[in-house]
Amino acid sequence: MISVFVQSIPATSRKEFPFRITILDDSNGSTTSYLFRPDCALPKRLAQQLQLDRMEILNAPPFCDVAEDLIEAFEDQNLRFFNAQQFLLIKGLFRTIGFNFSVAARYYFSRSKKDVELQEDFLSTLSRKRNPSSTDFPSELLELLSNHSTLAAEFNKDPRHEFDGANSLIKDVKNAAGVYFFYDKNGDVIYVGKAKNLRKRLQSHFSKKETKATIDYDQVAEITVEYTGNDVVAQLVESENIKRLRPVFNSQQVNDAAPYIINIGSTASGISKASIVRKDYTDNLPERYFNRESVKKALEDFCTSNDLCRKNCGLEKIKGPCTRSRVRKLPCVCAGDIEIEIYNKKFAFALDQWSQIKTRHFYKLAGRSENEDAFVYLLNGIYQGYGFIDREDSIRNENDVLSRMKIKPNNYDTNRIVSKLLKNDIPMDM
Numbered sequence: 001m002i003s004v005f006v007q008s009i010p011a012t013s014r015k016e017f018p019f020r021i022t023i024l025d026d027s028n029g030s031t032t033s034y035l036f037r038p039d040c041a042l043p044k045r046l047a048q049q050l051q052l053d054r055m056e057i058l059n060a061p062p063f064c065d066v067a068e069d070l071i072e073a074f075e076d077q078n079l080r081f082f083n084a085q086q087f088l089l090i091k092g093l094f095r096t097i098g099f100n101f102s103v104a105a106r107y108y109f110s111r112s113k114k115d116v117e118l119q120e121d122f123l124s125t126l127s128r129k130r131n132p133s134s135t136d137f138p139s140e141l142l143e144l145l146s147n148h149s150t151l152a153a154e155f156n157k158d159p160r161h162e163f164d165g166a167n168s169l170i171k172d173v174k175n176a177a178g179v180y181f182f183y184d185k186n187g188d189v190i191y192v193g194k195a196k197n198l199r200k201r202l203q204s205h206f207s208k209k210e211t212k213a214t215i216d217y218d219q220v221a222e223i224t225v226e227y228t229g230n231d232v233v234a235q236l237v238e239s240e241n242i243k244r245l246r247p248v249f250n251s252q253q254v255n256d257a258a259p260y261i262i263n264i265g266s267t268a269s270g271i272s273k274a275s276i277v278r279k280d281y282t283d284n285l286p287e288r289y290f291n292r293e294s295v296k297k298a299l300e301d302f303c304t305s306n307d308l309c310r311k312n313c314g315l316e317k318i319k320g321p322c323t324r325s326r327v328r329k330l331p332c333v334c335a336g337d338i339e340i341e342i343y344n345k346k347f348a349f350a351l352d353q354w355s356q357i358k359t360r361h362f363y364k365l366a367g368r369s370e371n372e373d374a375f376v377y378l379l380n381g382i383y384q385g386y387g388f389i390d391r392e393d394s395i396r397n398e399n400d401v402l403s404r405m406k407i408k409p410n411n412y413d414t415n416r417i418v419s420k421l422l423k424n425d426i427p428m429d430m
Helices: 044-049 054-058 063-074 084-096 113-127 136-147 149-155 166-170 198-207 231-245 292-305 340-355 398-402 412-424
Strands: 002-010 016-025 030-035 079-083 106-109 178-183 189-195 222-227 260-266 272-278 360-366 372-379 382-390 405-407
Touching (some): 002 084, 002 136, 016 063, 016 084, 044 054, 063 084, 106 113, 166 198, 166 222, 178 198, 178 231, 189 198, 189 231, 198 222, 231 372, 231 382, 260 292, 292 340, 360 412, 372 398, 372 412, 382 412
Parallel strands (some): 079 106
Antiparallel strands (some): 002 016, 016 030, 178 189, 178 222, 260 272, 360 372
16 A cells, blocks of 8 residues: 655645655555656745745656656555545646556545544644655655554555465566566456566565455466566566557556647748647657657757747747747747748758658667667657667677567657656667
């Protein structure tokens, strides 16, 4: 069981902006906090009023950067939120990055009058000792809640029992990264999961099983595993198989959010323009943008590097000239300083050059043995697939690597998984 508490910045009486999520793992009593930049301004006066370190919060990563860690922490867990409002705050955060946060939520406090009063009592009691915006506050609150006799009796009844057939199913599984598949008696895959340590993860599935778990373990008749050598490839293989097999007990990563694309058109005056839209049709082209921030950044780079109009690049929705003209005092088509025909030719040339840019990256990862390396390949930031290379093989060029690649589709989840490679890892030398 994972207990969850959200700290947020109050904007109005009805609007809050989360900035920290703290989770308590009831199995070992450990707490972990995830700080991220809230989607709102944080004036100095408000930061002082809430006793917040303003620069720490403004310099924190965006939510999309911590979302992957949260998804991994929540995976296959029963989640217990402070109240329904906090659950909706988290669900809204995941919605902003296009992830369907679909869980069977449980709450410490309902909306009943009795629970509201009890909730206020817990908060006020701890607030007298700790600043509600501090890092320590949620940790102590969750520990206090988990130890409270009435709530513990309600939520922490021992619903676990041994699964007798598990040992025979997992006795040969290695302590290695990979993906596991649960089959029912008919041979159908009913659940797909991944783990950095397969044996340990499978043991946790079956040694202590919750009555309200999302998986009906009594239906598990067979288990198979696929070793991947590292957690990144494990996540990619897991996601691919969930979408392909649609197992009955997998609720996340089953469906994809529609991607964003940059739509090219023209205004009523005939000025070439770009805009961000959801792609509402299917074709064979690889998708690149699965959250609004990524496509906005690409459009910003396109506009800035080619000295184009910010308003007609879909970056500013204002009446009158864009900031290029008003603030920077530069000539711009939206202010009538540049002829439309000349601007359109410049726009078309920039678009043609931009579309021809090709960047290739191979990311080297741990293989399935000491004599093997794994790799993930991205073309123009778009996931193309993964593969494995024996260290004794002669690799002379990119084609030698690509000949060992398993070609895979790109989607929201693969984009989310490989985005960490773009931020943290160094591409392999060719």
